[in-house]
Amino acid sequence: MPLEFLKRRRKPEEAAAPPPVLPEEIEPEEFEVRLSYRAKSTEGVRMQDGQGALREMPAMLAGIAKSDIDLLYPLPIELSDAAPTIVQPSEAMQWITAHQADSPIARHTLLVLETVGAVDLAFDTLAVALLSGETDTSGNPEYNAIVGGVASHWDEATGDMLVRAVVGWGGKGVRGDTDRTAQKILSSLLANVLASQYSLGMTPSERPVPAAGAGGLVCASCGFASAHERAFYCPKCGMRLLRG
Numbered sequence: 001m002p003l004e005f006l007k008r009r010r011k012p013e014e015a016a017a018p019p020p021v022l023p024e025e026i027e028p029e030e031f032e033v034r035l036s037y038r039a040k041s042t043e044g045v046r047m048q049d050g051q052g053a054l055r056e057m058p059a060m061l062a063g064i065a066k067s068d069i070d071l072l073y074p075l076p077i078e079l080s081d082a083a084p085t086i087v088q089p090s091e092a093m094q095w096i097t098a099h100q101a102d103s104p105i106a107r108h109t110l111l112v113l114e115t116v117g118a119v120d121l122a123f124d125t126l127a128v129a130l131l132s133g134e135t136d137t138s139g140n141p142e143y144n145a146i147v148g149g150v151a152s153h154w155d156e157a158t159g160d161m162l163v164r165a166v167v168g169w170g171g172k173g174v175r176g177d178t179d180r181t182a183q184k185i186l187s188s189l190l191a192n193v194l195a196s197q198y199s200l201g202m203t204p205s206e207r208p209v210p211a212a213g214a215g216g217l218v219c220a221s222c223g224f225a226s227a228h229e230r231a232f233y234c235p236k237c238g239m240r241l242l243r244g
Contacts, residue, residue, distance in 0.1 A: 037111075037170035038179070039118035039148070040186050044162030045193045046200040050154065050238045053161055053198040057127040060150045060163070060192045064185060065129035069149070070106035072126040074235040077216075077225040080122060084111045104139040105130050109147040112168035119166060122228055123153045123208050123235040131167060131185050143171030144178050146185055150193060154233040156208050161238060163196075165189035217241045 047053035058069045075082055075098055082094035098121075099107050109128040113119040119126060126149060133145025141147055148167035155162055167182045167189070193199065208228070216226030219234035220242060226235060233240055 033172065035171060036173075037115050037168065038182075039113055039116045039166065039168035040182055041118055041151075041166040042164045042186060042190045043202050044164045044205045045190075045196075046155075046203045046205075047152075047161040047163060047196070047198040048200050049198050050159075050161035053163060053196060054125065054152065054238075056196060056198065057125070057150055057152060057163070060189065060196065061127060061129055061131075062192065064131055064188055064192070065149070066132065067105055067130035067135075068103065069127055069129045070103055070109075072102070072106060072110070072121070072128065074123055074125060074224070075121045080228075082121070084114055105135070105141060105147060108141050109149075109168065112147065112170055113166060116168065118168060119151050120207070123231070124151045125153070125236070126151050126166075132181055133169075141169075143169070143173040145169060146178065146182050148185075148189075150189060153207060154235065154238045155205055156230070156232050159233050159238065159240060162203070162205055163193050165193060 058071060061069055079094045079098045081091050082098045083091040084095050086092050099110060102110075106128055109126075110119075110121075114121070128147060128149040130141055131146045131148060133142055135141050135145065146167055146169045149165075150163050151166050152161050152163045154160070165186050167186050169178055169182060194202070208231070216229050216231045218225045219237060219239055221239040222234060222237040224234055224236040226241060231241060
């Protein structure tokens with residue numbers, strides 16, 4: 001009689017696993033970033049001596065700036081397409097090239113003001129600094145910090161220099177009292193501009209608009225290549241461009 005108990009019993013074949021059942025409701029993990037940039041600007045103040053006022057621009061932030069003051073000049077024609085937008089890589093690379101040597105506060109200021117269209121380095125010269133708030137460990141202003149200063153451009157009709165106060169703030173977050181603080185700082189900046197020895201008073205004036213094309217002329221005085229064809233005065237030094 002065979003010893004049945006010594007025989008190994010075969011394991012039953014495992015049944016095929018049923019396909020997973022898709023749940024009726026999917027609970028996704030959501031991600032979101034909200035960026036908000038804001039800026040304020042005043043009307044322009046006409047200056048009697050453009051070159052003298054240009055040298056005095058950093059002094060117009062006296063008593064208000066909470067950091068070193070950066071003086072930013074218009075960009076040359078080879079960088080005229082520079083823009084702080086990552087969706088357009090060529091423009092973003094020009095922007096990085098143009099401002100890689102600037103301070104974190106200056107870059108943040110340009111990011112905010114250029115994004116909302118408050119300044120344009122095709123023709124603006126800026127004196128900027130941290131005006132309120134704090135910076136992080138890398139030196140970049142916090143979202144509720146207020147940055148800015150004064151911006152100048154040359155009036156294409158008269159050749160006079162116009163200076164205006166401009167401030168900006170923003171990033172990841174909002175804060176209710178930042179707007180009120182920015183308004184007070186803007187008033188203080190404008191008071192400093194009007195107190196300049198070169199000030200002739202406020203005047204309504206439209207900012208020049210760069211025209212598309214190959215660019216303007218090279219200034220015989222400072223060698224700056226104008227970034228827009230309709231410029232009659234050099235965006236950097238204010239000298240009248242000689243046209244043949």
